[in-house]
Amino acid sequence: xxxxxxxxxxxxFANNFTGQTSGIQWQKNYGGTGYEGANYIVQTPDKGxxxxxxxxxxxxxxxxxxxxxxxxxxxxxxNGAIQWQKS
Numbered sequence: 001x002x003x004x005x006x007x008x009x010x011x012x013f014a015n016n017f018t019g020q021t022s023g024i025q026w027q028k029n030y031g032g033t034g035y036e037g038a039n040y041i042v043q044t045p046d047k048g049x050x051x052x053x054x055x056x057x058x059x060x061x062x063x064x065x066x067x068x069x070x071x072x073x074x075x076x077x078x079n080g081a082i083q084w085q086k087s
Contacts, residue, residue, distance in 0.1 A: 028080045032057025036072065047078035055087065062087065 030036065034057035041051045055072040058065035062072070063085060070087040077083055 032060040032062045
């Protein structure tokens with residue numbers, strides 16, 4: 001009885017966790033030629049994203065570097081386009 005109950009439970013969970021789609025709408029890399037990392041990402045009321053992290057780059061997506069590893073705050077719209085940033 002225990003064996004068949006285990007099999008039913010296993011099949012129940014396996015059925016619920018298979019066949020799921022990822023739901024990725026878009027993806028993009030941000031940053032420059034140095035090192036970047038994101039510590040926090042939250043969705044904003046306008047469906048954009050606010051990302052807090054760090055960077056030591058001074059080119060590409062970065063508008064300014066103050067030397068060394070800077071804190072970097074990045075705001076994007078719902079399609080991933082940069083709206084503003086601060087370092």
